[in-house]
Amino acid sequence: MLKIHCPECKQFFLWTDDMPARGKCPNKDCEWTYDIHSALKQNITRHTGTAEKKDLLCPACGGEITARFTVCPHCTNIVLGNKIFKKSYFFVAVCIILIGLSLVFKYLVK
Numbered sequence: 001m002l003k004i005h006c007p008e009c010k011q012f013f014l015w016t017d018d019m020p021a022r023g024k025c026p027n028k029d030c031e032w033t034y035d036i037h038s039a040l041k042q043n044i045t046r047h048t049g050t051a052e053k054k055d056l057l058c059p060a061c062g063g064e065i066t067a068r069f070t071v072c073p074h075c076t077n078i079v080l081g082n083k084i085f086k087k088s089y090f091f092v093a094v095c096i097i098l099i100g101l102s103l104v105f106k107y108l109v110k
């Protein structure tokens, strides 16, 4: 069974296995002929299209990741949205922040 959308009369109808693969739209006033094979193909591409959108992919290696902000399990880069940070850069940034904070504390203690 397959739901077919007729572009002529803008109505949906159900195609069942006992119907021919090619035939006329069941709507009396409509002359459109359906082709079940092309309809099936359209259905499949539509399904895979939505599935691809759901999967999050690492911008660095294209591997599957579980969240938008995570460490990629395939290439160990840090993924932030569609940007990536190499782990080494991240550690340098953390070091600079820590040095900055220690300087601030030094001045506060004085």
Ligand SMILES: [Zn+2]
Residues within 6 Å of the ligand: 006, 007, 008, 009, 010, 011, 025, 026, 027, 030, 031, 032
């Ligand atoms: Zn029709």
Ligand SMILES: [Zn+2]
Residues within 6 Å of the ligand: 058, 059, 060, 061, 062, 063, 072, 073, 074, 075, 076, 077
């Ligand atoms: Zn990756």
